Amino acid sequence: MRPSLRGLLGLAWPIVVSRSAQVVVGISDAVMVSHLGEEALAATTAGAINAFTFFIFPMGVVFIVGSFASQLWGRGDLAGARRYGFYGLLVAAATQLLGLLGIPVAAWVLARLDYAPGVQALMDGYLELRLWSAGPAIGIEALGAYYGGLGNTRLPMRASVVAMFLNVGGNWLLIDGHLGAPALGVAGAALASTLSTWAVFVAFLAVFLRDGRPEDRMVPRLRAAELWRTLRFGLPSGLNWLMEFLAFSFFLNLVVAGLGTTAVAAFMAVIQLNSAAFMPAFALASAGAILAGQAIGAGDRDAVPRLVALTTKVAAAWQSLVGLAYLTVPELALSPFARDPGSRQALLEVGVRMLMLSSAWQLGDAAANVLAEALRAAGDTSFTMWARVAVAWLFFVPGSWITVRLLGGGDVGATLWFVAYLWVLAAVLWWRFRTGAWRKIELVEPAVA
Numbered sequence: 518m519r520p521s522l523r524g525l526l527g528l529a530w531p532i533v534v535s536r537s538a539q540v541v542v543g544i545s546d547a548v549m550v551s552h553l554g555e556e557a558l559a560a561t562t563a564g565a566i567n568a569f570t571f572f573i574f575p576m577g578v579v580f581i582v583g584s585f586a587s588q589l590w591g592r593g594d595l596a597g598a599r600r601y602g603f604y605g606l607l608v609a610a611a612t613q614l615l616g617l618l619g620i621p622v623a624a625w626v627l628a629r630l631d632y633a634p635g636v637q638a639l640m641d642g643y644l645e646l647r648l649w650s651a652g653p654a655i656g657i658e659a660l661g662a663y664y665g666g667l668g669n670t671r672l673p674m675r676a677s678v679v680a681m682f683l684n685v686g687g688n689w690l691l692i693d694g695h696l697g698a699p700a701l702g703v704a705g706a707a708l709a710s711t712l713s714t715w716a717v718f719v720a721f722l723a724v725f726l727r728d729g730r731p732e733d734r735m736v737p738r739l740r741a742a743e744l745w746r747t748l749r750f751g752l753p754s755g756l757n758w759l760m761e762f763l764a765f766s767f768f769l770n771l772v773v774a775g776l777g778t779t780a781v782a783a784f785m786a787v788i789q790l791n792s793a794a795f796m797p798a799f800a801l802a803s804a805g806a807i808l809a810g811q812a813i814g815a816g817d818r819d820a821v822p823r824l825v826a827l828t829t830k831v832a833a834a835w836q837s838l839v840g841l842a843y844l845t846v847p848e849l850a851l852s853p854f855a856r857d858p859g860s861r862q863a864l865l866e867v868g869v870r871m872l873m874l875s876s877a878w879q880l881g882d883a884a885a886n887v888l889a890e891a892l893r894a895a896g897d898t899s900f901t902m903w904a905r906v907a908v909a910w911l912f913f914v915p916g917s918w919i920t921v922r923l924l925g926g927g928d929v930g931a932t933l934w935f936v937a938y939l940w941v942l943a944a945v946l947w948w949r950f951r952t953g954a955w956r957k958i959e960l961v962e963p964a965v966a
Contacts (some may be wrong), residue, residue: 525828528665528804529797531674535661536796538681548687557703560639564707567640568647570762571619572654575612577758579605579659581751584894586666587807588961591814595658597961600665600737602725604747604785605659613652620645639703646707653718660721662863665807678723680870683713753902754893760902764909772917783868786851787875787932792880794839795945798832798883806890813895818956825950832883840876847872859867867928874932881940888946896960898948904945913938 543565550557585601623644627637651713657680661673687709694700701708729737773784812820842850849870890902917934920926926933949955 528854529629529668529800532800535674535677538677542684545685556635564640564643574755574759575655576750577755583662583666586663587810588814588943591811602663606791607653609656609893616648643707650711650714656718680717753898757902760906787871799831802886802890806894810894814816829887836879836883840879843876866907871932878936878939881943885943895953
């Protein structure tokens, strides 16, 4: 397989749209409840993060469906690829059951956290409604991974865009009450998210079932050995995402938070900017992983290094432009987050410094994601998990804590540790890829295919 820039970009741009649509949903929830007061805004944003904490592990597990689908598609075994789509749906069903069981647990945990009573009550109601959509949310990710593995990234994009419009429209109807709908406030935002997620999942599932080949059963005969392989490679992938997210939460809540409200606000503004700018690079990494998986499935493992090199160059070019913008117009980039005249100058002073320093992590971030996705496509999920856990919890977390909280490193020290984390992770993953250990991994056994 010869690497093609056109093929890479053709797969990547729908992923950019899909993930951007999800960002719009999060922003709209916050913006559309903000007029209800600080408690409503805090409950909605913190509730969304807490819900994502629950979703992120099974979400990481079903990402492996894309690896199986791409390799089996490369071998010409579409029926086998479809079976792995169903295994992803089984993970989604288990997630829904755990979500329902987790509703009383979430209330118990919230009661023991240091939230104001009003925020706690609103967040409790928000989470109770959002956890009803745990299964469909993971089901959408599983089906998106399946179709992405086949090289069809446009169908998941359409699902994400429809979910965005349904969610924003539901917010308008249910937060303040329009067209005769009840005004539910924070609960309305949660209900809109849950209903839109269910609606899109049901439609997406219908398309998936319809796309079964006429000679196949609508639900194929599933195999316990294949389900086990899904979990064997998927669980490390899920733990990978969960442990890194928890490390970031620790860094934010116990390292950056100690620097004061201005530093927290500035750092979150920097992270929001980087999250938006990161979308094209993440999409490129995902597209490169699809092509790598298809090449492995077709028996052309020698094409993978060329695909990774091409993907890294394109992602690095984009991230270099982002870093250049941060260095040249940092105040302009941060100005939308500094609208309060009373705190504008202080936030810009800290935020500009952080944003300019963040330009140093752009290339490391691009390389780390391209390499991690390529290794995931090959089935090398266990090493990636342990690499992220070790670098995050043995290097980044203790190092940033000591530098910032004990040695007084301030916002500069905190940002530089984030830079160091991404570059060290990129170096470790590059070393792993260079060893060629991924070439020996049989994600899908020949007998199964």
